Amino acid sequence: MAVLWPRKLPRSVLEDRRRRAEVRVYNRLAEVLDDSFQVFYSSPWLGTDRLGNEKDGECDFLIAHPDHGILAIEVKGGEISYDPTDDQWRSKDAFGFVHKIKDPVGQARSAKYEILKRLNTSNRWQRRYIHTTHGVIFPSAASPPKDLGSDRPGRIFCCSTQLRNGLRDWIAERMKEGQRPDNCQGLGHDGIAALEDLLAKPFTLSFRIGAAIAEADAEFTALEPAQYQILDTIAEIPRALVRGGAGTGKTVVAVEEAIRSAASGRKTLLTCLSRPLAKNLERTLNNIPNLTVVGFHSLCGRMAHLADIPVPTDPGGQELYESILPNALYEAVESRPSLKWDTIIIDEGQDFRIDWWIAIDACLKSEGRLRVFMDSNQKVYEHAGTGIHDLSVVPVRLSRNLRNTKNIHNSALVHYSGPDITADGPDGLEVAWIEAETEQAKIEAAFRELRRLVFNEEVAPSEIAVLVNSPSARIGFLERSSGTSIPIADAEDMSLEEVVVDTVKRYKGLERPVIILVVSGEEMERRELAYVAFTRARAFLCVVASGNEKKLLADGWI
Numbered sequence: 001m002a003v004l005w006p007r008k009l010p011r012s013v014l015e016d017r018r019r020r021a022e023v024r025v026y027n028r029l030a031e032v033l034d035d036s037f038q039v040f041y042s043s044p045w046l047g048t049d050r051l052g053n054e055k056d057g058e059c060d061f062l063i064a065h066p067d068h069g070i071l072a073i074e075v076k077g078g079e080i081s082y083d084p085t086d087d088q089w090r091s092k093d094a095f096g097f098v099h100k101i102k103d104p105v106g107q108a109r110s111a112k113y114e115i116l117k118r119l120n121t122s123n124r125w126q127r128r129y130i131h132t133t134h135g136v137i138f139p140s141a142a143s144p145p146k147d148l149g150s151d152r153p154g155r156i157f158c159c160s161t162q163l164r165n166g167l168r169d170w171i172a173e174r175m176k177e178g179q180r181p182d183n184c185q186g187l188g189h190d191g192i193a194a195l196e197d198l199l200a201k202p203f204t205l206s207f208r209i210g211a212a213i214a215e216a217d218a219e220f221t222a223l224e225p226a227q228y229q230i231l232d233t234i235a236e237i238p239r240a241l242v243r244g245g246a247g248t249g250k251t252v253v254a255v256e257e258a259i260r261s262a263a264s265g266r267k268t269l270l271t272c273l274s275r276p277l278a279k280n281l282e283r284t285l286n287n288i289p290n291l292t293v294v295g296f297h298s299l300c301g302r303m304a305h306l307a308d309i310p311v312p313t314d315p316g317g318q319e320l321y322e323s324i325l326p327n328a329l330y331e332a333v334e335s336r337p338s339l340k341w342d343t344i345i346i347d348e349g350q351d352f353r354i355d356w357w358i359a360i361d362a363c364l365k366s367e368g369r370l371r372v373f374m375d376s377n378q379k380v381y382e383h384a385g386t387g388i389h390d391l392s393v394v395p396v397r398l399s400r401n402l403r404n405t406k407n408i409h410n411s412a413l414v415h416y417s418g419p420d421i422t423a424d425g426p427d428g429l430e431v432a433w434i435e436a437e438t439e440q441a442k443i444e445a446a447f448r449e450l451r452r453l454v455f456n457e458e459v460a461p462s463e464i465a466v467l468v469n470s471p472s473a474r475i476g477f478l479e480r481s482s483g484t485s486i487p488i489a490d491a492e493d494m495s496l497e498e499v500v501v502d503t504v505k506r507y508k509g510l511e512r513p514v515i516i517l518v519v520s521g522e523e524m525e526r527r528e529l530a531y532v533a534f535t536r537a538r539a540f541l542c543v544v545a546s547g548n549e550k551k552l553l554a555d556g557w558i
Contacts, residue, residue, distance in 0.1 A: 259288065
């Protein structure tokens, strides 16, 4: 099989309808050529025109052989036509739409000359005269009945029948295998190396963490609509309990359900316990008519104020949040029924206490809809949801992880017990472990990793969260990073440009492509730290821990 660059086409290319013709050619070239050939797919460059202005260029396929030279190929899909009266090429797609396209022969010829020019300036290759040629492949079109001009003879075209049955012969004819012109020398292995340096670099860059994250996010974006199918399942269910492990899209589905409910004219409430998650949802769903997005305790205080229900200001914090505010919410909606909602959506329902569900039920109109999204991990949330079952909810399960790469999913799985979950995303990068024994050493290691990701690996600050499991570690990291040019915020105040630095507990329900986890202190039970923190990362997870902590986090607990 030919040596292909890239070795494997990304899903973003495979699923792009506009690139189906190129994918067919890529697969056929892999089949018919042996490993003495190098095939470069979609190799871009930035050049200049005769006036010195920048212009983009690209070669659909470049075939290189140390003996036979190079062949530049342009690929055009659909039904192809050429009208010499206006010198215009056209393509008719599968839906019957006709599009004007660039002259494929001119594109292939220009690509050939541009590649040759760049090869001649390479310091990895000794300049010499080699055989270069070009061609055009029409995977879905019939062969031209005759030459299309003196510079467009029929032999430079490979069409549908020849692609299926004679592609290897066509390549041999174009590259003049076995009959190299007398004035030409071989491209040589130094020429192959120079072309790899010139054309394979864009694909080498794809292995940087920043590019790998972008590719993973593109795959997750393509998968996301599959999550919404659950909404059709529960559409006729008045009260539904949707359970699934981390990454199964509970928050994504909850948000979509809130948007759909509000758009239908229903007075809708979306709430959760976590203040940072609530703030993030408020920013995301700002100013949508009929939709209220608010944290649970803020909701209690707001409703109590609207109904003139007094709330004491002097009790201890725990009593205020566990009983006084939820009781005030119950009294408010009972005294003012107009405050009730047509639809109530609860995210991260496993965080709600048993007796709070009484207040939630009171907030719902008699014919209202209740949607509760809850984590199904029995290791961490063994008793979660006990009170919700008294509200006659119908259980529904989410079973596909559409947020975390397979490597991250598998690392978190040792801390999960519940219904099976299948990871649908890409394999992704391996989980990175950095060993450090003291809290100060861990903070220093995490700061170095943050700088490496931002300055060396091309990861945007907005894609990173640094999570700790103790307030002292958070303060220590903020002190260490003070004065850096990297913008930093906490989970409540984060914006699109900043690295988040906060505790695992406060970051619950949120996510970012990259998580740096600093394991320090005993303030949070380790199993929840591992399960929650690991699954916050979509594409890359780095854990900074001692050797003993690494063993516990990697292997799990009995």
